Amino acid sequence: MPFMFDLAVSHAIQQASADWLNQFMHLVSLVFEPTFLAGMCLLVTVVLYHRKRRDLAAKLIVISAGNILTPFLKGVFARPRPDAALVHVLVHESGYSFPSGHALGIVLFTASLIILFRKPKRWWPGLVGTVLIILVGYSRLVLGVHWLSDVLFGYVVASLWIWAMVRFIWSHIHQWLTVPHSQHKSRL
Numbered sequence: 001m002p003f004m005f006d007l008a009v010s011h012a013i014q015q016a017s018a019d020w021l022n023q024f025m026h027l028v029s030l031v032f033e034p035t036f037l038a039g040m041c042l043l044v045t046v047v048l049y050h051r052k053r054r055d056l057a058a059k060l061i062v063i064s065a066g067n068i069l070t071p072f073l074k075g076v077f078a079r080p081r082p083d084a085a086l087v088h089v090l091v092h093e094s095g096y097s098f099p100s101g102h103a104l105g106i107v108l109f110t111a112s113l114i115i116l117f118r119k120p121k122r123w124w125p126g127l128v129g130t131v132l133i134i135l136v137g138y139s140r141l142v143l144g145v146h147w148l149s150d151v152l153f154g155y156v157v158a159s160l161w162i163w164a165m166v167r168f169i170w171s172h173i174h175q176w177l178t179v180p181h182s183q184h185k186s187r188l
Helices: 004-015 021-032 034-050 054-077 100-119 124-142 147-166 170-178 182-185
Strands: none
Touching: 004 054, 004 124, 004 147, 021 124, 034 100, 054 100, 054 147, 100 124, 100 147, 100 170, 147 170
């Protein structure tokens, strides 16, 4: 069952929507599908690994691994998707609703963009990422496949994943990649 604000927000967004916007949001939803984004990150990771940028490749893998949280959390919460009796369901998707895998995935993808293109005074990866995050979240509401709380929780979970990885794993990646393999066993 949706929260009251979920229903109000979905109704407001869908009432303000036009056919061209619905089609555009459907395209946004298809292009930024979480499995595709994770696959793109994996491909970039392979390229980085072969170019001897193993630390960067490892960081992308660690960030992208957050996508495993979506099926786990959907199974835990088992929240049904929005019902056609409550909102206009423009795209029919199977599975549970909470959290939005698209929302979680686009935040992780944005973090990957920022990691890849991060340089002093380079602002555009953050701006592009922010626009993508808003577009993808909005698309899920326009299409009637998620509630606002699903999208927001996806954003929060992805952000917590990124924070935890940076806080607890990041500093060890370079060390793990530079210490000879034989020394790893002696530390265990």
